Amino acid sequence: MAYDSFHILQSTAVPLPIENVDTDQIIPARFLKATERKGFGDNLFRDWRYNQDDTPKTDFVLNNATYSGKILIGGHNFGSGSSREHAAWAIYDYGFRCVVSSFFADIFRNNCLNIGVLPVQVSPSFLATLFHAIETDPSAELLVDLPQQTVTLKATGQSEPFEINSYKKENLLNGYDDIDYLNNIKPEIVNFAAQTPL
Amino acid sequence: MKKTLFDKVWDSHVVRRIDQGPDVLFIDRHMIHEVTSPVAFLGLKNRNLSVLYPERTFATADHNTPTLNQHLPVADPLSRNQLKALEENATAHGISYWGLGHQKNGIVHVVGPEYGITQPGATIVCGDSHTSTHGAFGAIAFGIGTSEVEMVLATQCIMQPKPKKMRITINGKLNHGVTPKDVALYIISKLTTSGATGYFVEYAGEVFQQLSMEGRMTVCNLSIEMGARGGMIAPDEKTFTYIKGREFTPKGADWDKAMKYWSTLHTDEGAAFDKEITFDGSDIDPMITFGTNPGMGMSITKAIPKAELMEGGAATYKKSLDYMGYSEGETMLGKPIDYVFIGSCTNGRIEDFRAFAQVVKGHKKNENVTAWLVPGSHKVLNAIKEEGLLEIFEAADFKLREPGCSACLAMNDDKIPAGKYAVSTSNRNFEGRQGPGARTLLASPLVAAAAAITGKITDPRTLI
Incomplete structure (x- = not known):
């Protein structure tokens, strides 16, 4: 079951050229009190997006109507810090399906892959190219092609390959998740557990 | 074939290797808390799955609990609901549950070792990035997301590619006033918050051998702050004596x-x-952070580095200093502070409160400072009382609160107000981590204590 499958995504992008964006910024801890996976997009980047009186901060990119799209582009070391999957949920719930950066924190990258958000790691120079292109023309579109494992700036055709292991790629293409896989090999796991004392 | 400690533990837990994919890794022990588990239980319900090995999962409430009046109903309805969900889920699935008020309750990474759930050679996961703490015992321990919590509940396995291996060796002797927290902040300041991403770290050398188990836990706890999935230290006599x-x-x-x-x-x-990375223990001073990630730390005696000397973008660096209200080139010593927080899975153990007491004994808390002393567990709380530390704290005008994660992530009412400076023994100084607009300075319990009695950033070596 799990999540939407991912094949090819063509979309404009929202640029966030800040480094070390941590998961406390993506979704602050005080919004982690829910017991269901609902509504996290409303609080995505809460403290960068809203003043303390809940009025929007006009200089933050999500409050700038010029930028929109299903792709979020972040600076180096995106998603560091806490393991909260809520950060990936918030990104998904807001409407993003892909995050592009020159470097991702481990747990965040895993969490994205587990819910069907594609983390695309590009070189620092290509990241700079993307930021520049979108700044110049916010309507510039990116083409993220999972089967080909490439990300392309439509206007110029500039393109870069990205890595993903073939197991995860297959999962995303089909919308499978790890629990589906693990459930299918349960007898093997039970056998292993029998030899592994508590 | 010659193997690292990490190889030995990881390889012995691989149920299946997937070509060009992750390993299916068997998990010996799983810990859960109220914040990252409810959606996992919901997932089980939606898929009509049960918990495969309930005896391998342990539940405690910690992230979202009050640290005052725990005997009263939790005031915040959302927090109360989340705690109730944990209790109901644990009970329904036959998982041992140490909820609020239970004598074994405390921060998940403090109680795990206290009760011997944490053991050498085990694989341990929890929906919390500081699960790396348990690596102090020679376990492979790391944080996971909620989808993975669901996997472990349903199948006792997760699927992860095997990380690369890094060894950080520190030989020599630590200087007077230098604690395990300073060692960790020093390493992170050298590696940056992404320097160990993709790696699992083994800490080796005389410095780590000489640390107590509590000290080793503090170091392993902070592995995630250099980007590492986890960190571990080979078990020795100290380890075995601790857990026996x-x-x-x-x-x-x-x-x-x-x-x-x-x-x-x-x-x-x-x-x-x-x-392989090597440092010399004698190069390490008491540390303090000045920015908004744990890599932005330095010797307490130094000046805030200039932007051009920092790796990465100057814009991000300046944004960070702006948030903190600091400027390049300023020295940290003597800067006024408003709050002191001692606690968390990083520094909420008995050794940390002993260190705090060592400094504050015979002094008084500075009247401009609000101090929150939050033990990591009931066991720590009881030890504070039994060892006479509480009397020292009270004589110095400090009050003790009840156990929990508290102001480390400020999910409960323990929030540092906007714009205020807090010297905190916790693990993250991210923007707003300790409350919207709060400014966090990460440091050791000794530095925190020195700040609490002087009201400003003070080198603890002048007081001990």
Whole structure:
């Protein structure tokens, strides 16, 4: 079951050229009190997006109507810090399906892959190219092609390959998740557990 | 073949290797808390799955609990609801549950070792990035997301590619006033918050051998702050002495059998690491952070570095200093502070409160400082009382609160107000981490204590 499958995504992008964006910024801890996976997009980047009186901060990119799209582009070391999957949920719930950066924190990258958000790691120079292109023309579109494992700036055709292991790629293409896989090999796991004392 | 400690533990837990994909890794022990587990239980329900091995999962409430009046109903309805969900889920699935008010309750990474759930050679996961703490015992321990919590509940396995291996060796002796927290902040300041991403770290060398188990936990706890999935230290006599006789550790013949295995848990001479880093213990001073990530730390005596000397973008660096209200080139010593927080899974153990007491004994808390002293567990709380530390704290005008994660992530009412400076023994100084607009300075319990009695950033070596 799990999540939407991912094949090819063509979309404009929202640029966030800040480094070390941590998961406390993506979704602050005080919004982690829910017991269901609902509504996290409303609080995505809460403290960068809203003043303390809940009025929007006009200089933050999500409050700038010029930028929109299903792709979020972040600076180096995106998603560091806490393991909260809520950060990936918030990104998904807001409407993003892909995050592009020159470097991702481990747990965040895993969490994205587990819910069907594609983390695309590009070189620092290509990241700079993307930021520049979108700044110049916010309507510039990116083409993220999972089967080909490439990300392309439509206007110029500039393109870069990205890595993903073939197991995860297959999962995303089909919308499978790890629990589906693990459930299918349960007898093997039970056998292993029998030899592994508590 | 020569193997590292990490290889030995990881390889012995691989149920299946997937070509060009992750390993299916068996998890010995799983800890859960109220914040990252409810959606996992919901997932089980939606898929009509049960918990495969409830005896391998342990539940405690910690992230979202009050640290005052725990005997009263939790005031915030959302927090109350989340705590109730944990209790109901644990009870329904036959998982041991140490909720609010339970004598074994406390921060998940403090109670795990206290009760011997944490053992050498085990694989341990929890929906919390500071699960790396348990690596102090020679376990492979790391944080996971909620989807993975669901996997472990349903199948006792997760799917992860094997990380690369890094060894950080520190030889020599630590200087007076330098604590395990300073060692960790020093490493992170050198590696940056992404320097160990993709790696699992083994800490080796005289400095780590000489640390107590509590000290080793502090260091391993902060592994995630350099980007590493986890960190571990080979078990030794100190490890075995610490865990022997605890509730969940093996007894009698089982202990002897376990010891035989545990004594093999070290990196073989000549085993290869993907990366080796070496530091000298005598180069480390008491540390403090000045920015908005744990890599932005330095010796307490130094000046805030200039932007051009920092790796990465100057814009991000300046944004960070702006948030903190600091400027390049300023010295930290003497800067006024408003709050002091001692606690968390990083520094909420008895040794940390002993260190705090060592400094504040015979002094008074500065009247401009609000101090929150939050033990990591009831066991720590009881030890504080039994060892006479509480009397020292009270004589110095400090009050003790009840156990929990508290102001480390400020999910409960323990929030540092906007714009205020807090010297905190916790693990993250991210923007707003301790409350919207709060400014966090990460430091050791000694530095926190020195700040609490002077009202400003003070080198603790002048007081001890």
